[in-house]
Amino acid sequence: QVQLxxxxxxxxxxxxxxxxxxxxxxxxxxxxxAAWNWIRQSPSRGLEWLGRTYYRSKWYYDYAPSMKSRITxxxxxxxNQFSLQLDSVTPEDTAVYFCARAxxxxxxxxxxxxxxxxxxxx
Amino acid sequence: EIVLTQSPDFQAVTPKEKVTITCRASQSIGSSLHWxxxxxxxxxxxxxxxxxxxxxxxPSRFSGSGSGTDFTLTINSLEAEDAAxxxxxxxxxxxxxxxxxxxxxxx
Numbered sequence: 001q002v003q004l005x006x007x008x009x010x011x012x013x014x015x016x017x018x019x020x021x022x023x024x025x026x027x028x029x030x031x032x033x034a035a036w037n038w039i040r041q042s043p044s045r046g047l048e049w050l051g052r053t054y055y056r057s058k059w060y061y062d063y064a065p066s067m068k069s070r071i072t073x074x075x076x077x078x079x080n081q082f083s084l085q086l087d088s089v090t091p092e093d094t095a096v097y098f099c100a101r102a103x104x105x106x107x108x109x110x111x112x113x114x115x116x117x118x119x120x121x122x
Numbered sequence: 123e124i125v126l127t128q129s130p131d132f133q134a135v136t137p138k139e140k141v142t143i144t145c146r147a148s149q150s151i152g153s154s155l156h157w158x159x160x161x162x163x164x165x166x167x168x169x170x171x172x173x174x175x176x177x178x179x180x181p182s183r184f185s186g187s188g189s190g191t192d193f194t195l196t197i198n199s200l201e202a203e204d205a206a207x208x209x210x211x212x213x214x215x216x217x218x219x220x221x222x223x224x225x226x227x228x229x
Contacts, residue, residue: 037218047166047209047220064217065123098165106213108156108172112165 002026004099004113012093012120018086022099022113029075029082030055035102037109038073038084042095053082054105089120124148126210128221136229141197143224145210150190154214157186157195160223161206169208170195202228 008020020038027034035054041047051063053073063071070087086093097116100109125148135141145155153173158166168177170186173193183198197204205228210221 046222047211049218049220051217062216066217102213106154108168108177108211108213109158109166110168110177112167115165 002101002111004101004111006097006099006113006116008116008118010117010119012089012118013122014090014120015088018089018093018097018118018120019083020097020099020116020118021081021083023079023081024101025080027101028077029080030077032056033104035105035107036073036075036082037100037102039098039100039109040095041098041115044092045095048095050084052102052105091120094118094120123217124151124212124215124219126212126219126221128208128210128224130224131222132225132227134227134229135200137200137202139200141200141204141226143195143197143208145188145193145195145221147191147193147212151212151214153189154212155186155188155193156211156213157184158209158211159204159206160209166209197226200226200228204228 003025005023012018035052037052038050053061072085075082099113101111127146129144155173157170160166169180169184174186185196187194207223207225209223
């Protein structure tokens with residue numbers, strides 16, 4: 001049974017960087033079958049897929065076009081976790097952020113983190 | 123980018139009623155359509171994968187159908203615990219996308 005545990009600050013100032021981490025138990029971030037995703041949810045945007053990372057002999061990264069210029073995912077094999085970094089945040093980035101596992105690049109999300117409310121405010 | 127449109131946005135239903143939620147894709151996505159249930163302050167949970175396959179442990183009253191652009195989630199004999207928001211999700215192409223959600227309220 002895969003479990004995902006999120007951590008990170010709940011308050012970020014405008015123009016700064018949002019950083020969240022998703023720790024994995026029951027699977028490996030460098031699994032050759034899984035894909036590791038970030039999704040966010042806000043009243044204005046609903047559920048929004050931010051992107052994914054996965055390992056298939058090398059690391060791959062797919063980012064949502066709307067986020068591509070300021071988003072980075074970092075897998076950490078030593079700690080079995082992956083992280084999200086979102087630069088130059090604005091109040092529009094205020095949302096609940098989720099990490100999620102997919103059992104394949106084109107698969108559904110079978111495990112989710114608990115969600116982290118991130119508020120962008122000075 | 124594929125847009126998923128759900129209907130209705132909101133429905134008030136009585137226990138034991140049959141509920142149908144639809145999800146229409148802006149272009150064909152085969153069977154790469156999944157359904158989730160989300161209750162307040164919880165993460166979404168998968169109910170139906172690949173349009174019609176029930177996820178392990180999901181009650182049999184939940185079923186899905188469809189392919190191409192038109193999909194349906196059916197809840198037979200609704201129970202009070204089914205009060206939640208339901209989302210469809212496509213994994214046919216990037217960027218992945220979700221429907222706007224359908225909120226079910228129990229009368």
